[in-house]
Amino acid sequence: MDPGPDPEAADGALPGQADGPDGPRAVMLRVLDDGVLLTGDDQGGARAAVAPRTYPWAEITHVWFANDLEGHPTEEDTVVTQWVYDQRLEFADGTVVASRLSDPPVTTPEAVFRTGQLADHPPSVVWPLMARIHAHVTDAQLARAEATLAAGGRVEFGPLTADADGLHHEDTHIPWEDITVLRYSFVHASVDEDELGAYLRMEFHDRQAGTYGFPFRWLRIPALDVPDVEVLERLAARRRG
Numbered sequence: 001m002d003p004g005p006d007p008e009a010a011d012g013a014l015p016g017q018a019d020g021p022d023g024p025r026a027v028m029l030r031v032l033d034d035g036v037l038l039t040g041d042d043q044g045g046a047r048a049a050v051a052p053r054t055y056p057w058a059e060i061t062h063v064w065f066a067n068d069l070e071g072h073p074t075e076e077d078t079v080v081t082q083w084v085y086d087q088r089l090e091f092a093d094g095t096v097v098a099s100r101l102s103d104p105p106v107t108t109p110e111a112v113f114r115t116g117q118l119a120d121h122p123p124s125v126v127w128p129l130m131a132r133i134h135a136h137v138t139d140a141q142l143a144r145a146e147a148t149l150a151a152g153g154r155v156e157f158g159p160l161t162a163d164a165d166g167l168h169h170e171d172t173h174i175p176w177e178d179i180t181v182l183r184y185s186f187v188h189a190s191v192d193e194d195e196l197g198a199y200l201r202m203e204f205h206d207r208q209a210g211t212y213g214f215p216f217r218w219l220r221i222p223a224l225d226v227p228d229v230e231v232l233e234r235l236a237a238r239r240r241g
Contacts, residue, residue, distance in 0.1 A: 016099035066198035176239035
């Protein structure tokens with residue numbers, strides 16, 4: 001997603017739920033210059049009380065993200081929609097913090113909505129904060145991933161595994177130079193319902209297609225099944241032909 005204005009200017013905190021040794025707890029995740037501060041949510045009651053802890057960017061080991069668009073028609077021939085953001089962070093100590101947050105709803109005339117367009121809406125206050133986290137964590141993870149691949153190791157991205165030569169998915173090996181498209185995207189309007197939603201989408205050359213076969217194949221994986229998508233995007237961009 002486009003973060004819009006400079007995400008470094010974003011300031012604030014994101015509510016979420018932390019899963020740790022003591023069970024689920026309501027927390028707040030405040031974005032700092034050098035990491036995030038995890039505290040108990042004051043609105044969550046005594047059960048939510050946790051000792052504040054600051055995690056440097058390097059101690060966020062995995063990020064999962066997907067956005068969605070929820071909506072419903074009204075009797076006034078309009079459609080009320082709101083953007084939803086799902087984020088899950090895993091920290092080096094095993095703590096996992098999940099957030100599912102929404103922007104305020106907007107109303108779009110139904111005729112306009114059917115064309116795939118939405119009414120103008122105020123800038124999101126949720127996404128810039130998430131984008132700021134993603135940018136810093138991706139920078140830290142990318143350096144580690146590059147070092148691992150350079151040393152002959154492998155990096156796991158859920159159902160995908162990266163090595164120096166390319167990506168592995170199930171029984172398929174996809175050389176880096178064969179990848180023509182690899183990106184996260186969200187589709188909210190399409191004549192093909194299978195295309196709707198947040199996915200990691202990949203297009204690559206099919207070396208087994210033969211003389212008359214179609215020379216490309218596609219792979220579509222639900223975004224929340226693939227951790228660290230932005231790291232994978234940047235690895236592929238540096239290596240593909």
